[in-house]
Amino acid sequence: MQWLTDPFQAEFMQRAFLAAIIIGAVAPVVGTWVVLRRMANLGDAMSHGTLAGVGLAYAAGVNVLFGAMGAGLVIAALLVLFSSNRRLGQETVIAVLGTACFAIGVVVISRLDTGVELTHFLFGRVLTVTWGDIWLNLGLGGGAVLVVFALFGELRLATFDHVQAEQVGVRVELVQAVLVVLLAVVVVISLRTVGTVMSVTMLVTPAATSRLFARTLRQMTLWGMCLGVSEAVFGLMLSYHLDSAPGATIGLVAAAVFAIVFAATLPRRMPHHHRPLD
Amino acid sequence: MTHRLADPPHDHGNVHSLLDVVGLGVRYGTTEALRDVSFSVGRGELIGVIGPNGAGKSTMFKAICGLVNHTGVVEVNGVHCHGHTERMDIAYIPQRNDSDLHFPITVGELVLAGRRRFRRWWNRPTSDDRAVAAQCLKKVFLEGADDRALSELSGGQLQRAYLARALAQQASVVLLDEALSGVDQPTTLELLEVFRSLTTEGTSLLVATHDLALARRRFDRCLAVNGTLRGDGPPDQVLSVGLLETVFGSGASDAVAD
Numbered sequence: 001m002q003w004l005t006d007p008f009q010a011e012f013m014q015r016a017f018l019a020a021i022i023i024g025a026v027a028p029v030v031g032t033w034v035v036l037r038r039m040a041n042l043g044d045a046m047s048h049g050t051l052a053g054v055g056l057a058y059a060a061g062v063n064v065l066f067g068a069m070g071a072g073l074v075i076a077a078l079l080v081l082f083s084s085n086r087r088l089g090q091e092t093v094i095a096v097l098g099t100a101c102f103a104i105g106v107v108v109i110s111r112l113d114t115g116v117e118l119t120h121f122l123f124g125r126v127l128t129v130t131w132g133d134i135w136l137n138l139g140l141g142g143g144a145v146l147v148v149f150a151l152f153g154e155l156r157l158a159t160f161d162h163v164q165a166e167q168v169g170v171r172v173e174l175v176q177a178v179l180v181v182l183l184a185v186v187v188v189i190s191l192r193t194v195g196t197v198m199s200v201t202m203l204v205t206p207a208a209t210s211r212l213f214a215r216t217l218r219q220m221t222l223w224g225m226c227l228g229v230s231e232a233v234f235g236l237m238l239s240y241h242l243d244s245a246p247g248a249t250i251g252l253v254a255a256a257v258f259a260i261v262f263a264a265t266l267p268r269r270m271p272h273h274h275r276p277l278d
Numbered sequence: 279m280t281h282r283l284a285d286p287p288h289d290h291g292n293v294h295s296l297l298d299v300v301g302l303g304v305r306y307g308t309t310e311a312l313r314d315v316s317f318s319v320g321r322g323e324l325i326g327v328i329g330p331n332g333a334g335k336s337t338m339f340k341a342i343c344g345l346v347n348h349t350g351v352v353e354v355n356g357v358h359c360h361g362h363t364e365r366m367d368i369a370y371i372p373q374r375n376d377s378d379l380h381f382p383i384t385v386g387e388l389v390l391a392g393r394r395r396f397r398r399w400w401n402r403p404t405s406d407d408r409a410v411a412a413q414c415l416k417k418v419f420l421e422g423a424d425d426r427a428l429s430e431l432s433g434g435q436l437q438r439a440y441l442a443r444a445l446a447q448q449a450s451v452v453l454l455d456e457a458l459s460g461v462d463q464p465t466t467l468e469l470l471e472v473f474r475s476l477t478t479e480g481t482s483l484l485v486a487t488h489d490l491a492l493a494r495r496r497f498d499r500c501l502a503v504n505g506t507l508r509g510d511g512p513p514d515q516v517l518s519v520g521l522l523e524t525v526f527g528s529g530a531s532d533a534v535a536d
Binding site for chain 2: 036150151153154156157159160161163164165166167168169170211214215216217219220
């Protein structure tokens with residue numbers, strides 16, 4: 001029992017748990033659509049690319065969360081601009097943009113003389129989360145969840161069959177743009193908790209895990225949230241006892257849960273279970 | 279050039295037409311995929327659209343729906359179509375392999391998607407919408423399948439679920455791309471029965487198919503497409519040896535004879 005309660009004693013740990021719960025609940029709500037729309041590589045590029053904004057904001061003495069948000073939006077805008085090039089696939093454009101912005105971030109941070117370590121941003125420093133960060137994350141995360149629930153029907157139509165969605169009046173490109181902005185929001189609120197690199201883990205892994213067994217979208221979203229919160233809390237507890245990096249430990253717990261669920265649901269996903277005979 | 283073989287069974291080119299296509303053309307870069315296609319569709323017609331792979335059948339459907347840029351005019355119920363809004367009376371059911379069949383969506387949710395055109399994005403489906411969706415499922419003989427996941431449906435059931443969505447959309451013209459491909463004989467007959475029951479209620483269906491023998495026996499009218507409209511009229515005449523060889527090349531007439 002003490003093993004469970006010990007980590008909650010210090011106030012900085014309580015703040016860390018709150019930050020982890022927020023990201024654990026919010027990321028899979030957006031992540032559900034990232035998984036269904038097969039946009040995981042965009043999430044990856046976005047999570048790495050925001051380091052450019054973080055580095056520049058840090059150098060300018062501005063809150064790094066604003067820098068990350070700005071970088072996320074710039075990446076989204078550039079992606080729309082370059083994706084119209086038919087010679088390059090979208091994956092290629094995403095990779096080029098993501099790595100370029102990541103490189104900018106690394107160069108800027110490595111040139112700073114403030115003693116700040118690159119790894120703080122890459123893997124987060126959940127133990128240094130302030131009450132200000134928590135309120136900001138709660139506001140941004142709560143907003144993201146509300147937007148997803150308000151647009152649930154539109155997201156479903158635009159994701160399942162964008163052709164029919166356009167035919168019945170859904171503004172498919174606007175829905176896509178909103179989702180990219182939400183992706184940037186998730187990366188921003190992940191920054192202190194799990195870091196830019198690991199944010200894609202919270203975005204994709206719990207949602208991908210619930211995708212393995214959920215029958216409906218609501219189930220997938222709600223299970224994703226439950227898994228995300230549990231994995232974040234348990235991962236943080238484990239990191240407290242093992243004295244390991246919190247972000248990476250949370251990521252490992254999420255990956256372990258995915259592996260277990262994947263193995264457990266394997267027989268259900270065998271080809272003969274997909275379609276009955278006509 | 280288009281071979282206008284005989285007057286089709288319905289009244290076209292006037293106020294009674296559901297769909298009028300005039301001089302439709304599509305270019306993909308420097309490639310001309312479709313040129314100068316003109317035809318009209320009346321109420322309750324079952325039309326087979328035939329042509330070899332790459333002939334432009336899917337392109338023609340997409341252009342009619344406004345999904346690709348095109349030249350020419352598309353009129354639905356006498357209204358000139360500029361954007362998507364005027365084309366909501368047309369439903370397009372793409373080839374089956376274009377959809378993610380494992381998407382977590384139930385049959386009921388799929389059919390309700392057709393009702394989206396009647397409400398704003400922030401409104402949830404009403405009880406009326408649900409009642410219409412249930413009725414549409416009944417019309418395609420999928421009564422009570424609301425809660426089934428799409429991935430649990432057979433090929434024929436899936437096509438019928440898409441048809442129910444088109445009906446819920448209250449589309450007067452439904453364009454089905456390769457709806458009869460990859461399904462067995464009993465399923466084909468079952469789908470044709472559904473097509474026929476829908477046409478008797480006034481919905482018109484254009485079905486792209488490679489099965490020339492089926493087109494001859496089961497459709498009211500055929501459109502032969504290969505880069506442009508090569509023939510339009512009763513199946514017996516469109517599927518004549520001379521015209522088939524123009525559209526498909528030599529040897530095609532054997533497929534009809536079979």
